[in-house]
Amino acid sequence: MLNKYKAAYARPGTSAFSAAGFVFRFSIAVYPIALVLIISGRTGEYGFAGVLSGCYVIGGALGNPLAGTLVDRLGQHRVLPPYLLAHLASTIVLAGLIAGHAALWTLPVPAAAMGFTFLNVGALVRARWSFFWPGDAPQRSTGYSIESTLDELIFVLGPLAGTILATQTDPLVTLGFALVMVAIGSVWLTRQRSSEPPVVTRIAGQRRAFALRSKGMLLISLVMVSVGGTFGSVEVVMVAFCGQHGQRSSSGWVVACFALGSGLAGLLYGARHWRSPLLVRFVLAASVFALLPLLTFVPDRVPELALCIALVGLGTAPTLIAAFGLVDAIVPSEALTEGLTWIGTGLSVGYGVGAAVGGGFADVHGARVAFWIPVGCAMSAGVLAWCLFARLDGSLRATSAQPAVPGVPMAAGGQMIDNRPL
Template sequence: MLAPYRDVLSRPNAWKFSLAGVLARLPISMVGIGIVLLVSDQRLYGSYALAGQVSAVYVIAQAVAAPQIARLVDRYGQARIMRPAIALSMTALAALAVAGARLAPPVLLMVLAAVVGLTMGSIGSLVRTRWNAVVRTPKELHTAYSLESVFDEVVFVIGPVLATILATSFHPTVGIAVAITAAVVGGYLFLAQRASEPLPTGRAVDPEHRGSLLRSPALLVIIVVFVCMGTIFGATDVSTVAFAEEVHRKDLAGVILACFAFGSGIGGLLYGARHWRSPLWARFAIGNVALAAGVSLFFFSSSLLTLAGTMAVVGLVIAPTLVNGNALVQEIVPGPRLTEGLTWIGTALGVGVATGSAIAGPLIDAHGSHAGFLVSTGAGVLATLVTVTSMAALRRRRAARANVAAVLDAVEPSDGVEPVGPVGPSGSADVVGPTGPADAVEPADAVEPVLGAADLPDASPDAAPGDARP
């Protein structure tokens, strides 16, 4: 089962940037909870209302700015944009921790939280973009993205628990300090690896690829679905804590939530180890249906043991569904703007988490923990409805992806021809035969990058002969 993962990690520099990326994105699961723990601490402000407001400012600011930072990254390069961004965001986060510890005016906390969010960026999107420049085939890309989804689960298991332990055992600022350290060390280790960094597109962008990515109906569908999925996670987190408190075992809340993430991690490993031939859009739809059906069972859980078991099973479909969503984005967005596209759905997930917590909280206060689980159920149903009713948009690039896969499979090493050089958004691979460069391959015939399916003409069943839609 682990052989596919060993193969992709053996690609030049792959394991180095992947592991550095894990450390660099640890703060994404620590900053939000760290802010809440800081502001709500009884020794400081002691206000959950203010904590929620400051955290919301951070989340909203990141949602607004992250896609724009990603666009700059695609255009000018990861290191050139993210080095100063990391420095600025972590400086602002340190200032926020100091201001909170000194009981600064709440408005200052909100301003600093906004600066943190506006400059945070999305390391996860950068890591996935690098994989596109390293791997050779869609099969390997599928495995690489599954691996990153497992790492995401590891981050979201460790981060909140670590932040909580540090804040409660020492001081609320300690958890934030560890997050800053992880971001700086991991981020700069990641950005120092220039050999695997995709080439920037520069100022010159194909006119076809200009404008907002949100003009794509398919991308909008995935964004909405990811908001719904995030809402499931946010509402489930709050509801689980409330349920544990109701049965007087609040200390087990983290363990129960870890079962959810553990199931997702196992599901991601199993999913990525296999090459699937069924259509990607169909797997994405099936995953959403399964997730909606699974989370609806949370409402019927009468004990923590039942809830933990249910979460572990339902978690199996989370990572595969997220992997499929990321893969669909690869087909939809132009290659030179891949980081921006991946950041949009990552941001959507974060917005959903905040939304789920905000909606479930008051319902739990009024009606108990199981009212919060109803929010998870409703979000799952909405995600399914959006996916099922929008399948036509998701299917548009299916034939284009098949064409790309066929070309790449035709130049695998087993056939005596292998693509060398970066296969990514910045350009096509050079095709080298057994005796040297294949001069007969003209630039127009060069192999399209794995994530360049959006650049191909639309070959959906609805397209008329000769009809090529951008």
């Protein structure tokens, strides 16, 4: 297993852009829980806290497709600096309003602007893996798995850092910490021009490629909306559960247990050579993901919740890794960054809605009843995944010889299926 991961980092510059991406997107896991803890600590309620966190995430959902298209057209080094400046400005405005105890209705717009200007770093880094290891290189598959595992590590460490800073210091320190991480990661990644994918020159008269035109791409995005709804609602409801049991400071490590379970599953999943078709693996992973949240009804105490939520997390990484693999298979190469971004967009839309609805239900009905929200979202993800299977089964039937997820599908004779829209 270690040799497989070591081979992925063999090319000079690989570890540098992967590390820069890790630092850059660390704040993804800090911002949402920081906003929930800051607002709930001041108002004593989780409804508006969930709404504000949702505004931030939905802002990202609206901005990421545009940013992904700009990156495909202009290149990463031209898009990263202006987005960083805009993100700095919007975050400082929000922090100033919170510090000045401004009316709550003034907060959603700058929170949404924060999300709108926060680039989908995972898509940028995965595009670099694709550029470094083109075609059917197994290192490309392993690289995608590495990034998914790093995502989960971020969601282990991020909530812990955010909770400690928000509960043990001035809550605004949390936003400052996240902002510094974004700035360092953005500048570091921008300077790495050698690993940046080149802009694909479009032939005169050729139709411009857009990811959503690819067969199945819309359904994949809808599955991700449901998956994101599960994330957003379960995170806010877990925080509410801890608060309603008098252990608000435990929120961070309970949320981290979800990512810990997912990260473990991602490591094991990415290290194995899979022979079953990619689409089949995606559907099976999504089906497991759909059922595991039922475990949230078992615990009566915070430690029991942490254990159950770690088990729930086991279904997450395999579903996301397979989803990235499907996008890589069906989206044209000149729109790959945009296509990868749509996964993040779907997750963001679902997260925002799920956080708002979950927080409202937790306020009115209590956390135990509110767990029905993530359960419903997860089950809808499973149903939509089966719809995607029916849509793509004929198109991707020949993927059984594909290397470890997520990679480029291979036909039965060992030839790569090209990335034209199916």
